[in-house]
Amino acid sequence: MTTPLKSFIEVAPNSDFPIQNLPYGVFSETPEGQRRVGVAIGEWVLDLAAIEAAGLLQLSGGRTYFNQSTLNDFIASGRENWTALRTQLQQLLAADTATLRDNAELREKAFFKQAAVTLHLPVQIPGYTDFYSSKEHATNVGCMFRDPKNALLPNWSELPVGYNGRASSVVVSGTNVVRPSGQIKLPTEDRPIFSPCRKLDFELETGFIVGKPNQLGQPISIENAWDHIFGMVLFNDWSARDIQQWEYVPLGPFNSKTFASSISPWIVTLDALEPFRTRCPEQEPRPLHYLREENVDNSFDINLSVEVKPENQTQADVICKTNFKYMYWSMAQQLTHHTIAGCNVQVGDLMGSGTISGPTPDSYGSLLELTWNATKPLQLSNGEQRSFLQDGDTLIMRGYCEKDGLRIGFGEVSGKVLPAVQFNFDQN
Template structure:
């Protein structure tokens, strides 16, 4: 990849390998509203303004107040826009037109980048599912009989998806402690995180159509980080027989930068061997495993480094399963991988696993211990992936702080 006329110093994270999309405003710029931007070095480039200054044919989609129009434009436009951004930022002939539209990243406020349509959360890590099964069903097989035949998922609540930096109020509801004969009502005492990877659909599909595994890149625009906050005590009492409800629906945090799928070609890897072989609709010509390396910090201390490359079910298989019954896709649909966990203790993607349901507290460097989240705790999830020509793709971060129950 050619060099940029912007020097993205190493500690700023975003270079030409990533060029993620986000939505921002600038403090003190009254009336300007939100704008679509890309992060490059210590800057955010106002894409609508740059597109108008360069005479780009994509000025309309890039000049919108969020990413909805770009998502809906489809893969050929996604590819042309990304090529255009690279040209703007590498060809010195464009510097005079583009440079005035760079904004210091420290001066912007980031927003939810697109209008969320539907939300589906999966359960795709064999290590996570096995650990959870051992915790809750110690005398039974850890995986349910269907787990290796289909990507298990559930429909979540799209209206409570929030952008990174949004404070999370501790949820309240019914829970039944093992020592109590009847349920009690009150704040969750076992509040957890789930380190996940999210995917956003751009190109929709018609009701009654199936989207094949190999059609994944024609429909999915990009990838981001997601924290599926989970109340384990509310969830444990309510989930039989219909699954997650209030224990999950109070909040889901997402990172503000969407990494386009086109930035991740060098991160594609084989997925783990699937045995038994999946049914034909879950097979593709080339696997969509992704070598993403996540890192989870609790109050600034690293507590886990989950490896996404070991996820049993890929995002392409999840999309195929999500539509195999004829369910349609909409622009802005979000689906998430489920908790990312690896085989080692330090690779577990939630506190339920890390503390083994509270039996093995996590000791932090400041001497405090955690089994589940306390009020005031802050969780940050970051990730990187291999980029082109030995570079690195950065995903930014998703952060949330716990406030007391109301």
């Protein structure tokens, strides 16, 4: 039996960040301080710029990668370096390796408590696309707003439905979210009104980061798609349901989605997630040939949860528990379909999974579903009810994999809802 890899850094048994994980992020010692790349290990951040400067990392390309404000250059350097760095870091952090363990001066420079640093957006995101790949979520929405007997549109089971979103408003966990305003069509009125959003919602998602680009006009094949994915993040694609309901026909979401999308600060690599591979649900009808993944574990067993914490409350209530494995379309299928017409993706591009809902009412990944469009409000532990998010609410998403004593986690993505901007239309 192989002895599990252990680090000289003490890691709690319930930590998301054991030596088998080592997710990548960007941090600074102060909010406005110099940013550089680090990895999470237990409660600590290991400063890769510091150990790179000490000559402890050997990567191809003959250059430095980590004294930078984003991960893009390192990701673009290729899978050979992704694998090499992971191996070297696990060796340096291993309990029986003295190089870093016994160098007190370097440890002082290289390790920082996560709670004492500022975490930033880990990548510069050239483009962002959001998919709609949970069959349960799509069915629930179709039942609410269309015919329950024909909840799914004919194309849904044939291709990964998606839309191109707004990369500039992707923010890192901890960033406050201002309630959006826009046009809302009330059922009792002939024309829309301008109003702050009255149905502000979350969408429980994950996202993957593109690690390898393709040329314009040259699609990524399903056989090669996994090689183009660097890692995954937690993702809250905030949604203004009432603005969306009025604006989305015929071209889809616009202002209802552009105001904010939040990601977790740590990118968990596919290598770390490898022990937790599983199969997507059976796809019927069988996809067209370019989308077929034959005999592969093309999904991951990732436990996901959502908590809401009202203003001035210390306790957060868990309102949803679900799992990534329920997703109908895989990340490889999403990426392949995204490029099949010739679209060129770039390093750092973010691809959202779409809302992740499970088969039971407590596993629905949005308030729209959990409260069935406000007809079944949630009861919180402080006595309050929620149909949609209120000003002052903090929304927290968490995710982790666990099997055979190994836990690989994502940390969290959180955001607090601030009141809408006040407009005075009497002034020119």
